[in-house]
Amino acid sequence: MKSSQLFTRTRKQAPADETAKNAQLLIRAGFVHKEMAGVYTFLPLGKRVLENVIQIIREEMNAIGGNEISLTALQQKDVWEASGRWSDDVMDVWFRTTLANGTELGLAPTHEEPLTALMKNFIDSYKDLPSYPYQFQIKFRNELRSKSGLMRGREFTMKDLYSFSKDRAEHEAFYEKCAAAYKVIFDRLGIGDITYRTFASGGSFSKFSDEFQTVSPVGEDTIFIHEGKGIALNQEVYTDEVMKDLGIDKNDLVEKTAVEVGNIFTLGTKFSDALDLNYAAEDGTKQPVFMGSYGIGPSRLVGLLAEHFADDRGLVWPENIAPFKVYLAPLGDSVEVTTEAEKLYEQLTKKGIEVLYDDRNVRPGEKFADADLMGIPYRIVISEKTLASSVYEYKGRTDTDAQMLSHTELIAKFV
Amino acid sequence: MKSSQLFTRTRKQAPADETAKNAQLLIRAGFVHKEMAGVYTFLPLGKRVLENVIQIIREEMNAIGGNEISLTALQQKDVWEASGRWSDDVMDVWFRTTLANGTELGLAPTHEEPLTALMKNFIDSYKDLPSYPYQFQIKFRNELRSKSGLMRGREFTMKDLYSFSKDRAEHEAFYEKCAAAYKVIFDRLGIGDITYRTFASGGSFSKFSDEFQTVSPVGEDTIFIHEGKGIALNQEVYTDEVMKDLGIDKNDLVEKTAVEVGNIFTLGTKFSDALDLNYAAEDGTKQPVFMGSYGIGPSRLVGLLAEHFADDRGLVWPENIAPFKVYLAPLGDSVEVTTEAEKLYEQLTKKGIEVLYDDRNVRPGEKFADADLMGIPYRIVISEKTLASSVYEYKGRTDTDAQMLSHTELIAKFV
Numbered sequence: 034m035k036s037s038q039l040f041t042r043t044r045k046q047a048p049a050d051e052t053a054k055n056a057q058l059l060i061r062a063g064f065v066h067k068e069m070a071g072v073y074t075f076l077p078l079g080k081r082v083l084e085n086v087i088q089i090i091r092e093e094m095n096a097i098g099g100n101e102i103s104l105t106a107l108q109q110k111d112v113w114e115a116s117g118r119w120s121d122d123v124m125d126v127w128f129r130t131t132l133a134n135g136t137e138l139g140l141a142p143t144h145e146e147p148l149t150a151l152m153k154n155f156i157d158s159y160k161d162l163p164s165y166p167y168q169f170q171i172k173f174r175n176e177l178r179s180k181s182g183l184m185r186g187r188e189f190t191m192k193d194l195y196s197f198s199k200d201r202a203e204h205e206a207f208y209e210k211c212a213a214a215y216k217v218i219f220d221r222l223g224i225g226d227i228t229y230r231t232f233a234s235g236g237s238f239s240k241f242s243d244e245f246q247t248v249s250p251v252g253e254d255t256i257f258i259h260e261g262k263g264i265a266l267n268q269e270v271y272t273d274e275v276m277k278d279l280g281i282d283k284n285d286l287v288e289k290t291a292v293e294v295g296n297i298f299t300l301g302t303k304f305s306d307a308l309d310l311n312y313a314a315e316d317g318t319k320q321p322v323f324m325g326s327y328g329i330g331p332s333r334l335v336g337l338l339a340e341h342f343a344d345d346r347g348l349v350w351p352e353n354i355a356p357f358k359v360y361l362a363p364l365g366d367s368v369e370v371t372t373e374a375e376k377l378y379e380q381l382t383k384k385g386i387e388v389l390y391d392d393r394n395v396r397p398g399e400k401f402a403d404a405d406l407m408g409i410p411y412r413i414v415i416s417e418k419t420l421a422s423s424v425y426e427y428k429g430r431t432d433t434d435a436q437m438l439s440h441t442e443l444i445a446k447f448v
Numbered sequence: 449m450k451s452s453q454l455f456t457r458t459r460k461q462a463p464a465d466e467t468a469k470n471a472q473l474l475i476r477a478g479f480v481h482k483e484m485a486g487v488y489t490f491l492p493l494g495k496r497v498l499e500n501v502i503q504i505i506r507e508e509m510n511a512i513g514g515n516e517i518s519l520t521a522l523q524q525k526d527v528w529e530a531s532g533r534w535s536d537d538v539m540d541v542w543f544r545t546t547l548a549n550g551t552e553l554g555l556a557p558t559h560e561e562p563l564t565a566l567m568k569n570f571i572d573s574y575k576d577l578p579s580y581p582y583q584f585q586i587k588f589r590n591e592l593r594s595k596s597g598l599m600r601g602r603e604f605t606m607k608d609l610y611s612f613s614k615d616r617a618e619h620e621a622f623y624e625k626c627a628a629a630y631k632v633i634f635d636r637l638g639i640g641d642i643t644y645r646t647f648a649s650g651g652s653f654s655k656f657s658d659e660f661q662t663v664s665p666v667g668e669d670t671i672f673i674h675e676g677k678g679i680a681l682n683q684e685v686y687t688d689e690v691m692k693d694l695g696i697d698k699n700d701l702v703e704k705t706a707v708e709v710g711n712i713f714t715l716g717t718k719f720s721d722a723l724d725l726n727y728a729a730e731d732g733t734k735q736p737v738f739m740g741s742y743g744i745g746p747s748r749l750v751g752l753l754a755e756h757f758a759d760d761r762g763l764v765w766p767e768n769i770a771p772f773k774v775y776l777a778p779l780g781d782s783v784e785v786t787t788e789a790e791k792l793y794e795q796l797t798k799k800g801i802e803v804l805y806d807d808r809n810v811r812p813g814e815k816f817a818d819a820d821l822m823g824i825p826y827r828i829v830i831s832e833k834t835l836a837s838s839v840y841e842y843k844g845r846t847d848t849d850a851q852m853l854s855h856t857e858l859i860a861k862f863v
Contacts, residue, residue, distance in 0.1 A: 038513055038515065039515060040515050040567075040570050040576070040579035040580075040581055040612075041570055042570060042576075044569075063570075066566050066569065068519075068520045068522065068523075068524070068562065069522070069524055072520050072522050073520070074517060074518065074519045074520055074562075074566060075517060075518040076517050077515045077516060077517055077581075080516055080517055080518050083518070098453055100453065100454060100455050100492045101492060101495055102489060102490060102491050102492055102495055103489065103490040103495050103498070104483075104489045105483045105487050105488070105489055105603050106521070106586060106588075106603060107483065107484070107487050107543075107588070107602065107603050108483075109483070109484055128522075128545045128546075129545060129546075130543045130544060130545045130555065131543075131544075132590060132602075133590045133591070133592045134592070140545065140555075147483065147489075151481050151489060152455075154459075154481065155455050155456055155457060155478075161455070161457075164455035165455075166455060166492075171521060171586065173521075173522070175547060175548045176548070177548045177549070187522065187547075188520050188521060188522045197455075
């Protein structure tokens with residue numbers, strides 16, 4: 034894309050009311066716009082990053098048998114009354130609205146109930162199990178406070194997969210498969226080394242659930258890490274009893290603040306009992322479907338990645354989630370420089386390399402500062418000086434020095 | 449994908465309360481699920497069709513300089529009060545909700561106001577113009593009645609592009625460019641021959657707007673077509689005065705019912721005046737930005753396409769929007785048949801051809817009926833009989849007879 038086509042631009046200062054570093058950086062670089070606290074519009078660069086994160090998650094969910102769907106935001110209350118979660122005392126983050134005819138509706142904070150009801154159309158017998166529908170969908174949560182930028186949204190994108198299994202054994206096999214897929218996802222996102230599978234409370238569903246917590250100074254959670262075992266405990270289950278259960282010595286644990294980037298729950302038969310989702314087993318008996326749920330927040334991840342992959346000049350995206358791979362900056366407006374830049378832009382684009390071509394007539398310093406703030410992994414400079422030596426100036430976002438490369442050497446960097 | 453991985457299944461009957469043919473077919477084939485009137489979940493097959501439609505629109509919007517973004521559903525009322533559209537008397541389809549602190553919010557029925565306010569961060573000078581942000585986003589409209597299946601939704605996906613131009617001349621050039629892009633989109637969707645650019649009322653914005661109306665017996669609109677000129681008039685502007693303006697003879701017009709699949713509006717400075725979106729012109733004067741809006745409803749299109757591309761056996765998707773290109777049906781469960789089916793499935797998949805491989809142990813008639821109901825363009829059958837002759841049975845969805853093809857002939861059909 035050419036910069037002249039991109040309608041956003043960078044800014045020196047974030048809005049004064051934005052206190053979270055992730056949102057400050059993303060707003061300054063033109064990736065997102067704050068609509069209100071916890072509600073962010075994704076601008077072209079941010080949208081590209083979000084889609085890259087989503088695509089990584091999608092590939093791994095498909096690889097374990099996931100079936101992508103798209104549930105609705107508007108929710109009828111009967112299914113939530115059946116499970117007992119319509120009440121504000123039980124679920125305190127409801128946004129509600131009303132149909133023109135006066136019927137009260139909810140805006141989905143999560144989707145267990147409507148999906149369980151839906152699956153009654155597709156599950157009768159053991160032959161229909163297991164199944165693994167998932168979606169990327171907007172969730173609405175009426176949080177009283179929302180000051181962590183993209184990390185605690187009132188409206189945000191969520192990947193939620195739900196498993197429908199015959200029994201606990203079939204459930205547990207998939208549960209571990211999904212936990213392994215989550216590990217692959219966080220590795221691919223570049224945060225595998227600071228993300229821990231974390232024992233947490235199972236809430237009303239089961240004894241434990243598993244969270245995936247990424248160590249971050251701005252995290253809202255406190256976790257206790259056991260480096261040797263590569264796991265952690267959420268503060269809420271940091272008790273002598275649990276540590277004894279898990280065979281963990283308190284002295285081996287290190288306390289850190291962390292951000293919850295994913296969670297997986299054993300739901301058991303709570304929702305299938307409430308909504309009457311049963312199947313005929315091989316022996317002819319009627320059995321409740323055994324369920325699990327598996328969440329990851331892609332928009333929260335964009336916030337976390339922005340917070341984590343940054344330096345004093347701005348964002349530093351890993352290649353596979355960057356909005357563009359290359360920032361192409363011609364300097365000056367001579368015909369020769371422009372012609373060469375256009376030619377290279379076309380060559381790289383044809384090879385499938387995503388290039389942001391800064392065709393604006395601005396000072397070199399402004400182009401370099403923008404490339405750094407936006408966090409584009411590689412910068413290529415073309416100037417009268419480089420043309421005179423038949424080279425291109427090439428620099429990685431975190432490199433100290435630029436290299437002068439021939440055309441062949443330059444292209445070789447990207448194939 | 450293997451059928452055993454797909455959690456949906458076909459059904460003989462649509463729900464009794466579903467009267468629209470498009471929704472009946474899509475529900476029977478397992479493409480969508482009705483959450484409530486006008487609110488549909490997209491199941492795996494429907495989601496694939498929707499994404500194919502979206503991708504076609506996306507490519508054409510990018511080709512005319514569109515910048516994809518993602519605005520939010522939750523809306524603060526100040527921007528809508530500024531334009532005078534917060535009132536139910538002006539906009540009668542609002543869904544409203546309330547923040548935990550008591551602040552009233554709206555659920556976006558459209559996005560002119562928040563986007564105009566957002567663009568104030570990015571437009572100062574004539575150098576920042578024109579720009580063309582667009583999105584695929586959920587819209588919420590609190591329709592009193594919603595009985596047309598996917599064709600009139602209370603929650604639906606909309607592509608909305610907004611143009612920000614220096615003046616009417618720059619606006620009109622883009623307006624025509626977008627109208628041309630819409631023609632390409634409807635051609636690519638296979639409905640170009642029955643879709644007419646239609647003069648319609650400009651509402652409070654301008655004298656005329658342009659609708660794109662697709663002739664359909666279930667349309668909610670009445671249009672008058674001039675085949676010679678390839679245009680139409682919406683009933684609301686079917687007056688002697690307009691016909692005289694356009695140099696059209698009433699006797700050349702043919703009345704038809706039609707579905708509005710797209711619309712484009714000249715908004716002028718209505719919103720930029722209301723929300724103070726101005727720019728410094730080359731001569732230094734302050735000027736209001738000249739705006740336009742350009743909508744297409746992808747989920748409505750899925751409904752229309754289902755209604756249009758169907759016969760007595762079910763859906764008949766054009767290749768480029770079908771959920772899968774090939775329905776691979778092995779008959780019987782002999783090792784030889786299964787081995788050959790698995791092999792062909794892998795060969796085609798590796799070539800990037802999307803195959804739905806019916807690995808279920810059900811009767812041939814059930815497989816054939818499902819392939820037809822789902823509307824998959826090509827069906828390949830492998831049986832002990834075809835194996836004995838070293839051929840594959842190949843049949844297009846609308847072909848009368850199947851052909852027996854060698855492996856080479858079969859592969860040649862898909863490259």
